[in-house]
Amino acid sequence: MSLSAAFNSLKSSNLISWKTTGKFQQTLAGCIELAGKTLHTGKVSKVKVCPGFAGEGRYFEFQSKLIPASIDFARESPLCTTLCKDGYKIRTVEHLLSALEAKGIDNCIIQIQSLDSEDSEVEVPIFDGSASAWVEAIEQVGQKEALDRCGNNLEKLAPYLNEPLHVLRNDSFIVGLPSxxxxxxxxxxxxxxxAIGCQWFSSSFSDDFYEKHIACSRTFCIYEEVEHMRSAGLIKGGSLENAIVCSATKGWLNPPLRFHDEPCRHKILDLMGDLSLFARPGRQGFPAAHIVSFKGGHSLNANFVRRLSGINVEGSQ
Structure with a gap:
């Protein structure tokens, strides 16, 4: 299917309308290179994010394979979002994608490698458990108007939700309302x-809102669940330096928090990364809508994106 045919089919959808943002598609003005320990495997990986062509979107490159940052390649995995293609896996992509989506980097190639050249699976570094390292790197290198392979700029479109949409699982849900x-x-x-209890956070998004209020919120975990998760092969690289840890009896083990509701804000950071997987080539992924999430997680987020994409999901009627 050609790009124009794909666009026409998207325009005719009853659920989503693609409308102009009044801007041209963007990419990075130069390359970003960062390396660090990963959360779940505990290995070190290197990431190089390079400028991309307009209309081609965001792609990962691993072991010479290209894996689009698209819901079509998202697979179920515990405590993170994983992209898979042809037997290759890239784990914990949500913080990087959240930063790219929020900063308006519509097109880029994300080259990633582990220290073991034979690995068929790799993970994005966790850094301090937030998206701050990515936001700072994007701001340092800057961004520019993306051009396609013929040297033309392309208009950036955003998806607008036309009718309410929801997914649910037990007492967890995500609702999208037209806005x-x-x-x-x-x-x-x-x-x-x-120490956590019930928390709520709500806001519309201005240009600098993400950097000030969301990007620096860190991932969190429950101390009493740590050994169970590690025995399941998870959070091998987790520490008090890359997560905030809460105990049922002792409260926060590594204060101070950056916000009193930092756990709730981090859920928004993850949600933005997961919903970025709705992005069509070079277009905005996060929909113009009021998204209401309660007790959500990566699996539920992915199901919401699948519903946006017209894929039926059990339990989301």
Whole structure:
């Protein structure tokens, strides 16, 4: 299918309307190179994010394979979002994609490698557990108007939700409501963790809102669950330097928090990264809608994107 045919089919969808943002598609003005320990495997990986052509979107390159940052390649995995293609896996992509989506980097190639050249699986570094390292790197290198392979600029389009949409699982849900702007309301509830409890955060998104209020919020975990997760092969690289850790009896083990509701804000960071997987080549991924999430997670986020894409998901009627 040609790009024009794909666009026409998207335009005719009853659920989503693609509208102009009044801007041209963007890419990086130069390359970003960062390396660090990963959360789940504990290995070190290197990432190089390079400028991309307009209309080609965001792609990962691993072991000479190109894997689009698209919901079509997202697979179920515990505690992170994983992209898979032809037997190759890239894990924990959500923080990087969240930063790229929020900063308006529509097109780029993300080259990633582990220290073991034979690995068929790799993970994006965790850094301090937030998206700050990516945001700072993007701001340092800057961005520019992306051109296609013929040297033309392309208009950036955004998806607008035309009717309410929801997915649910037990007492967790995500609802999308039509809106003229991007707005997110997020709630979490940890009744057995008094230091976390029930938290809500809601805001529309201005140009600098993400950097000031979302990007620096860190991933969090429950101390009493750490050994169980490690025995399951997870969070091998986790530490008090790359996550905030809460105990049911002792509260936060590595204060201070950056915000009193930092866990809730981090859920928004993850949500933005996961919903960026709706992006069509060079277009905005996060829909112009009011997204309301309660007790959400990566799996539920992915199901919401699948519903946006017209894929039926069990339990989301």
């Amino acid at each position: 003229s702007e991007v707005r997110i309301t997020c709630g979490i509830d940890f009744p057995k963790m008094p």
